[in-house]
Amino acid sequence: MTFVRACGLSELEEDTPKRVELDGTPVSVVRTEGEVFAINDICSHANVSLSEGEVEDCMIECWLHGSSFDLRTGKPSGLPATRPVPVYPVKIQGDDVLVSVTQES
Numbered sequence: 001m002t003f004v005r006a007c008g009l010s011e012l013e014e015d016t017p018k019r020v021e022l023d024g025t026p027v028s029v030v031r032t033e034g035e036v037f038a039i040n041d042i043c044s045h046a047n048v049s050l051s052e053g054e055v056e057d058c059m060i061e062c063w064l065h066g067s068s069f070d071l072r073t074g075k076p077s078g079l080p081a082t083r084p085v086p087v088y089p090v091k092i093q094g095d096d097v098l099v100s101v102t103q104e105s
């Protein structure tokens with residue numbers, strides 16, 4: 001599993017997703033509830049950036065049709081999305097947020 005630096009921990013504001021591109025994969029990095037999560041930035045329903053949505057209760061909401069995805073598992077909470085979005089392992093090293101996009105967790 002290869003981890004690459006996504007951003008600095010201090011760059012992340014609570015509940016404000018940050019979009020990064022890692023090895024060509026768009027990833028939304030989210031700091032919430034004392035943890036950092038990495039989820040694929042593209043909604044599984046249509047080609048919409050999840051990092052433009054709101055974060056609440058460890059879920060990120062797609063702004064277009066309102067499906068929310070669990071940041072821990074990528075599973076949608078309800079329609080219209082039916083398929084999960086990939087989530088990725090995160091490691092914190094000092095101020096570096098490292099994400100592995102080579103293996104989905």
Ligand code: FES
Binds near residue numbers: 080081
């Ligand atoms: S594009 Fe995300 S729920 Fe429709």
